[in-house]
Amino acid sequence: MNSIDSTPAKNSLLSSEIGSERTLYPYVTGTSVIGIKYKDGILMAADMGGSYGSTLRYKSVERLKSIGKHSLLGASGEISDFQEILRYLDELILYDNMWDDGNSLGPKEVHNYLTRVMYNRRNKFNPLWNSLVLGGVKNGQKYLGTVSMIGVHFEDNHVATGFGNHLARPILRDEWHENLSFEDAVKLLEKCMRVLLYRDRSAINKLQIAKITEEEVTISQPYSLKTFWGFSAFQNPTKGAEGSW
Amino acid sequence: MFRNQYDTDVTTWSPAGRLFQVEYAMEAVKQGSAAIGIRSKTHVVLASVNKANSELSSHQKKIFKVDDHIGIAIAGLTADGRVLSRYLRSECINHSFTYESPLPVGRLVVQLADKAQVCTQRSWKRPYGVGLLVAGLDESGAHLYYNCPSGNYFEYQAFAIGSRSQAAKTYLECKFETFMSSSKEDLIRDVLFAIKETLQGDKLTSSICTVSVVGVGEPFHIMDQKTIQELIESFEIKEGEAADHGVVPDRTPEAAPMDI
Numbered sequence: 001m002n003s004i005d006s007t008p009a010k011n012s013l014l015s016s017e018i019g020s021e022r023t024l025y026p027y028v029t030g031t032s033v034i035g036i037k038y039k040d041g042i043l044m045a046a047d048m049g050g051s052y053g054s055t056l057r058y059k060s061v062e063r064l065k066s067i068g069k070h071s072l073l074g075a076s077g078e079i080s081d082f083q084e085i086l087r088y089l090d091e092l093i094l095y096d097n098m099w100d101d102g103n104s105l106g107p108k109e110v111h112n113y114l115t116r117v118m119y120n121r122r123n124k125f126n127p128l129w130n131s132l133v134l135g136g137v138k139n140g141q142k143y144l145g146t147v148s149m150i151g152v153h154f155e156d157n158h159v160a161t162g163f164g165n166h167l168a169r170p171i172l173r174d175e176w177h178e179n180l181s182f183e184d185a186v187k188l189l190e191k192c193m194r195v196l197l198y199r200d201r202s203a204i205n206k207l208q209i210a211k212i213t214e215e216e217v218t219i220s221q222p223y224s225l226k227t228f229w230g231f232s233a234f235q236n237p238t239k240g241a242e243g244s245w
Numbered sequence: 246m247f248r249n250q251y252d253t254d255v256t257t258w259s260p261a262g263r264l265f266q267v268e269y270a271m272e273a274v275k276q277g278s279a280a281i282g283i284r285s286k287t288h289v290v291l292a293s294v295n296k297a298n299s300e301l302s303s304h305q306k307k308i309f310k311v312d313d314h315i316g317i318a319i320a321g322l323t324a325d326g327r328v329l330s331r332y333l334r335s336e337c338i339n340h341s342f343t344y345e346s347p348l349p350v351g352r353l354v355v356q357l358a359d360k361a362q363v364c365t366q367r368s369w370k371r372p373y374g375v376g377l378l379v380a381g382l383d384e385s386g387a388h389l390y391y392n393c394p395s396g397n398y399f400e401y402q403a404f405a406i407g408s409r410s411q412a413a414k415t416y417l418e419c420k421f422e423t424f425m426s427s428s429k430e431d432l433i434r435d436v437l438f439a440i441k442e443t444l445q446g447d448k449l450t451s452s453i454c455t456v457s458v459v460g461v462g463e464p465f466h467i468m469d470q471k472t473i474q475e476l477i478e479s480f481e482i483k484e485g486e487a488a489d490h491g492v493v494p495d496r497t498p499e500a501a502p503m504d505i
Contacts, residue, residue, distance in 0.1 A: 099352060101349070101352065101355075102351075103349040103351065103352065103383070103384065106346070108344075108345060108346060109344035109345065109346045112345040113344060116342075
């Protein structure tokens with residue numbers, strides 16, 4: 001799809017004569033990603049679901065990946081576009097390493113590179129249908145930023161994509177503070193992920209948490225959150241409306 | 246260096262394995278007026294001797310700001326230097342735009358060196374006739390590099406290029422071990438003394454030289470003439486009190502040691 005990006009000028013980019021060669025809708029999508037700064041670095045969480053419309057089709061999709069030595073990338077949206085972005089970044093990091101000169105691209109540089117890529121694609125009416133969270137630590141400096149599919153980008157102490165913005169960020173605004181310990185930060189993230197699990201239709205109960213500090217990157221094994229469904233209102237759901245289901 | 250039958254083309258090797266056109270380009274650097282650079286852990290200072298064709302004309306610009314954190318001083322064909330400085334500025338600004346981050350000096354220097362190398366291997370090109378002292382700051386500290394028309398580059402603690410640069414180098418060689426821990430003021434003092442060494446008995450005034458500084462928390466800038474003149478005057482007074490360590494100051498109007 002990408003190689004036939006530059007259709008001849010006489011065919012408008014918006015026409016469908018030949019058959020459009022640009023992204024119109026996403027097909028296999030990931031839902032929210034949440035990222036927060038904590039005492040030693042950045043923590044990110046995302047579930048492992050790849051939805052095909054309303055079907056929860058793929059349940060082992062890794063949406064958190066490490067980039068170079070200093071960065072972590074999490075993506076929501078079209079999974080195939082995320083894989084394309086990983087290929088771009090792979091090449092970027094490769095060329096960076098080939099200099100072999102002691103300099104390396106930090107999270108700030110990767111974030112801005114991704115912003116350029118996303119914005120340029122948006123200008124060609126052929127976006128990469130993702131919302132990205134980019135976090136990392138370099139030389140003791142923590143960095144956390146986000147880029148949307150139209151190239152909107154900013155940094156903050158806590159960021160989220162999709163439903164995470166509506167359900168997780170309010171919790172983080174109340175409960176995030178500077179210098180969270182690792183345990184507290186994980187608890188906070190799990191609290192947010194639990195709310196998303198209850199309320200986001202495309203969330204599944206299998207998630208990974210990724211940690212990046214000055215020394216190392218770790219992406220956890222997949223695990224599930226404990227949930228509670230024993231509310232009395234669920235005992236006899238049709239109590240007030242006989243005949244319904 | 247004499248004319249021979251292998252020196253017409255840059256793409257012709259001599260039997261001794263030399264590319265004479267490249268070496269002649271390096272000669273052009275030696276003919277230009279002097280440029281000197283000194284670096285410490287946190288600062289790099291560049292200075293150049295201002296040469297003017299006549300008293301009526303203005304002098305040539307030899308120090309260029311490439312980015313907030315990088316500047317260059319050139320010696321040789323200044324037109325080539327101007328073109329290269331435009332290339333360097335372009336590379337820096339493109340990097341800043343894509344990565345929101347200053348281009349590491351070491352990478353810029355390699356790109357410049359690769360560009361120079363191309364001209365040593367194309368029959369329809371000629372080598373750039375200019376040597377560049379690249380001074381810059383990045384994550385790994387302060388750096389001073391010398392880029393040669395041959396496409397080679399080296400990192401230096403201190404260096405001098407252009408005519409009568411050997412006199413300056415002799416001065417720098419005596420003092421270079423102290424430079425790493427020098428203050429900015431000491432670096433400027435040393436670079437002014439080094440410039441003085443290259444002047445063949447001419448008086449050192451601020452109209453005859455240009456000095457620029459880049460350092461931690463201090464973007465690259467060229468110092469103004471008035472400040473330089475004040476510094477020269479304050480250093481000359483001190484010079485009368487205590488002679489330079491180990492270097493015989495050439496204060497008589499005799500010819501300084503010729504370069505080459």
